């Protein structure tokens with residue numbers, strides 16, 4: 199043994215040396231610059247489409263920014279296991295495949311800023327067990343899958359700003375036990391699930407500024423037991439109720455740049471350590487002494503329309519006694535305007551007859567007569583049978599068997615919930631005494647007639663729920679006087695016509711119109727949406743629409759979502775659509791459309807992102823049926839049809855979901871293009887053969903028939919006419935197989951409703967999560 203070793207030693211030494219020399223010579227890829235002392239490699243701005251395979255394996259810092267990497271495949275970095283820093287900024291990365299970073303157990307910092315990533319998959323960051331800082335800013339992330347971060351127990355900083363997140367699901371950040379700083383600024387968040395932040399036991403700083411949060415989710419936020427700094431600025435919140443912010447360790451809180459009109463004195467009473475509160479740039483006319491905030495040092499009220507009269511005296515006295523510095527100036531009365539709050543003498547904070555809040559209330563058009571000082575918020579007015587929550591300015595008279603709209607509401611009511619009563623009809627001026635109502639709930643009230651002018655006076659109404667009533671028609675002035683209305687729910691009625699242009703002319707700001715489950719038979723006349731050019735979502739599922747006149751829905755300059763499923767259309771209403779340059783989602787599921795003509799989606803091809811053509815008994819698609827659709831399309835739903843083949847999918851370069859389940863595909867050489875396409879895109883498509891009979895039930899990817907197909911059938915050269923013949927009449931009736939074998943994959947990711955059902959919203963106790971708990975449909979492109 200020993201002898202052998204001694205003999206071979208010199209030989210080994212020689213080999214080793216030459217190997218090392220090779221490494222030196224070879225291991226700096228031509229396009230990179232390498233520092234062999236510091237073990238760093240930089241290959242920036244070289245348009246690289248893959249990670250250079252010859253990078254020295256002992257590299258610790260790798261800088262690849264500004265390249266063209268596309269997909270990060272599994273094991274993309276397996277030959278550089280010693281990396282601690284990896285810079286992948288601006289690399290046009292679309293997808294991080296499962297296990298892409300698996301080899302990088304020593305990586306400490308990963309920067310993926312400014313790429314095109316849209317989903318964080320469960321395994322995207324597998325193996326990064328030492329990672330401390332992860333930057334994912336400025337991508338297109340709209341979804342975080344459960345468990346996405348579960349293996350990242352070392353992470354301390356996670357940055358997700360400037361993405362497209364709409365909501366945060368429960369347990370999204372589970373596993374991040376050491377995370378201290380989480381940045382979610384500049385998304386479109388409007389919903390944080392109760393357990394969204396569960397498990398973030400070390401988090402001290404959280405930024406949620408520049409989102410769409412309309413209320414403060416107390417229960418969700420209370421989970422953050424260690425949080426000291428919270429930035430909630432630039433969210434559209436109007437009110438904070440009692441005990442809304444309940445965060446034991448919180449010291450710094452920003453509610454700047456919101457739309458706060460009012461704030462309960464006890465809103466922060468369960469955050470005893472608060473020392474810095476920023477309420478700058480809101481719409482507070484006054485503020486009372488806050489309770490339960492004994493540690494408060496600084497209260498920033500800059501840029502609020504504060505009226506320095508007797509109503510501010512209490513705040514001033516309280517601030518001085520408690521050592522709270524007030525930042526900001528008076529907006530009035532005139533002799534005190536621009537006076538710093540700290541500088542105004544207490545004896546100047548006086549009320550004379552014409553002073554004070556009365557002044558500011560007068561500015562509101564519909565407030566006349568004498569007013570009480572807002573300090574007297576107590577509300578003694580509440581009709582019998584109703585439950586009034588003065589703090590939240592909500593009133594509920596739900597399911598009280600009422601046959602008439604009650605009177606005697608406090609005129610500051612913002613939300614009026616009268617669901618489940620028996621009104622039968624609504625006379626004109628039914629809501630005279632509640633001029634400030636923003637949200638009115640009249641679902642399930644057996645209403646069969648809305649008299650013209652019924653809602654007159656509701657000048658601030660934004661949400662109107664008339665779902666599940668018995669309306670068969672609407673007068674042309676049904677909505678007169680509600681010119682701010684943006685969301686109208688008329689689903690589940692008996693309407694036989696689309697609301698007339700005269701009716702719609704009263705609600706020119708409408709954004710969402712729900713007409714599901716009515717009896718509408720036709721879309722006419724031309725231009726029926728022209729009175730409501732702001733419309734973004736039109737929901738017509740489950741009517742009886744069989745015809746649509748040409749240009750019925752033209753113009754629709756802002757329409758993003760059109761649901762026409764479960765109607766009686768026999769063809770794609772291409773003519774009706776005309777120009778809808780923003781259309782993102784089109785649902786035609788469940789119509790008896792058997793055949794799709796050439797260029798059916800041409801007009802909307804540039805923008806269309808999600809197309810639902812499932813459950814139609816569809817037999818044939820013209821080979822140009824999808825012409826005009828292209829890179830915008832992310833999902834195409836074709837399951838539960840009778841298709842034997844498909845048109846060329848190659849222009850759909852960004853398609854991410856394709857469902858083909860329950861189609862009797864003809865597995866012969868004509869299907870080769872589809873076979874290849876599935877193979878190339880690596881999409882998880884469940885495509886099953888229906889023909890020939892002997893292959894029935896096998897998946898397209900597992901059958902053997904394509905091996906011997908001549909290259910002529912390659913989709914690049916084929917004429918593909920043969921692909922799209924009508925179903926052969928010689929066969930027995932096509933049989934859709936679900937032979938147990940083909941698994942049902944990829945159910946369509948059902949759109950997550952942004953608009954929380956009103957029920958859930960207004961049923962909340964109303965105290966902490968009060969305020970107007972609606973979710974706007976801004977930016978519906980994040981629907982999926």
Ligand SMILES: *[C@@H]1O[C@H](CO)[C@@H](O)[C@H](O)[C@H]1NC(C)=O
Pocket residue numbers: 245247266
């Ligand atoms: C980068 O590469 C792509 C294809 O990989 C090519 O189309 C493009 O022209 C290249 N750009 C530059 C600046 O070299």
Ligand SMILES: *[C@@H]1O[C@H](CO)[C@@H](O)[C@H](O)[C@H]1NC(C)=O
Pocket residue numbers: 454478479496498499500525
């Ligand atoms: C108060 O808010 C204003 C505006 O947001 C800001 O400029 C100022 O620095 C803040 N002052 C303090 C003391 O935080």
Ligand SMILES: *[C@@H]1O[C@H](CO)[C@@H](O)[C@H](O)[C@H]1NC(C)=O
Pocket residue numbers: 564565566567568569570609610633
């Ligand atoms: C609102 O109610 C107050 C008393 O509750 C009354 O003084 C005031 O005039 C009312 N405003 C309107 C516009 O009705």
Ligand SMILES: *[C@@H]1O[C@H](CO)[C@@H](O)[C@H](O)[C@H]1NC(C)=O
Pocket residue numbers: 715740764788
């Ligand atoms: C259509 O509405 C009816 C009655 O409300 C319901 O039973 C049916 O399931 C709905 N169909 C679809 C496809 O939604």
Ligand SMILES: *[C@@H]1O[C@H](CO)[C@@H](O)[C@H](O)[C@H]1NC(C)=O
Pocket residue numbers: 902903905906
């Ligand atoms: C392919 O061709 C070979 C030889 O021509 C033949 O033996 C084989 O059975 C064919 N395979 C299929 C699936 O048709």
Ligand SMILES: *[C@@H]1O[C@H](CO)[C@@H](O)[C@H](O)[C@H]1NC(C)=O
Pocket residue numbers: 917
């Ligand atoms: C392909 O189709 C075109 C017309 O669409 C025809 O002119 C041409 O001859 C066809 N080629 C083959 C190989 O069938």
Ligand SMILES: *[C@@H]1O[C@H](CO)[C@@H](O)[C@H](O)[C@H]1NC(C)=O
Pocket residue numbers: 882942943944
């Ligand atoms: C495809 O999807 C099915 C069901 O969603 C899943 O079970 C399967 O693992 C997926 N396959 C791949 C390769 O992703």
